[in-house]
Amino acid sequence: MKTLGKVLALIAPLMLAGLALGGTATAADAPAGKKQPTYYEFVLGNPNAKVTVVEYASVTCPHCAKFFVESFPNLKKDYIDTGKIKYVYRDLPTPPRELSFAASQLARCVPNNKGMNMIEMLFKNQEAWMSAPETTLRGYAQLAGMSSADFDACMKNESIYKELNAAVDRASNVYKVESTPTFFVGETKVAGEQYEPLKKAIDKALQ
Numbered sequence: 200m201k202t203l204g205k206v207l208a209l210i211a212p213l214m215l216a217g218l219a220l221g222g223t224a225t226a227a228d229a230p231a232g233k234k235q236p237t238y239y240e241f242v243l244g245n246p247n248a249k250v251t252v253v254e255y256a257s258v259t260c261p262h263c264a265k266f267f268v269e270s271f272p273n274l275k276k277d278y279i280d281t282g283k284i285k286y287v288y289r290d291l292p293t294p295p296r297e298l299s300f301a302a303s304q305l306a307r308c309v310p311n312n313k314g315m316n317m318i319e320m321l322f323k324n325q326e327a328w329m330s331a332p333e334t335t336l337r338g339y340a341q342l343a344g345m346s347s348a349d350f351d352a353c354m355k356n357e358s359i360y361k362e363l364n365a366a367v368d369r370a371s372n373v374y375k376v377e378s379t380p381t382f383f384v385g386e387t388k389v390a391g392e393q394y395e396p397l398k399k400a401i402d403k404a405l406q
Contacts, residue, residue: 236308236353238362240289241315243275245282250404252284252397253383255370257293258302258321259329260379262392267322270394278401288318290363291370291379298332301354303363305336308353309343317343 256263278284292299306317320339328335340350370376382389384400
């Protein structure tokens with residue numbers, strides 16, 4: 200990954216033990232007139248649905264990409280778009296962790312609430328962007344309406360980084376998630392990228 204060093208140079212102050220005060224993004228770093236991006240979870244479907252499905256995934260995880268490309272369209276068509284479930288996407292960055300953090304941060308910085316569209320692009324083009332991360336991620340940001348300055352500020356965004364770390368801690372320590380992708384259908388845990396076990400758990404919860 201010849202250009203990975205450029206991305207790491209931007210997020211390095213945040214990846215050190217403890218958050219560095221220097222080099223992190225502040226409101227003053229955001230381009231004039233733009234609100235500083237913050238971390239948020241991606242939620243799709245019916246907010247009042249009887250069943251909530253939570254996915255823990257990583258944009259650098261090949262199993263997660265396989266699920267998203269092959270099975271997520273069915274999940275969306277059969278359960279999300281029909282209002283049967285509330286779907287929540289949560290990050291659990293996997294190696295290369297720094298790259299996973301950078302891409303997850305970018306998904307929170309894209310404007311007009313298009314973060315899930317960025318997640319989709321990252322999964323569908325996982326091999327391409329991971330082989331040339333700095334060039335490709337910056338290009339994705341531009342396609343999403345971000346300037347080069349927006350991208351640089353995003354990579355140094357302390358708030359998003361801290362919340363991503365907190366999400367990782369909750370996933371590992373509270374929900375005992377050990378691999379990605381892992382799903383929770385209510386309180387039922389379903390691990391792995393195979394769609395049928397997840398579908399079975401959802402159908403059972405809907406009964």
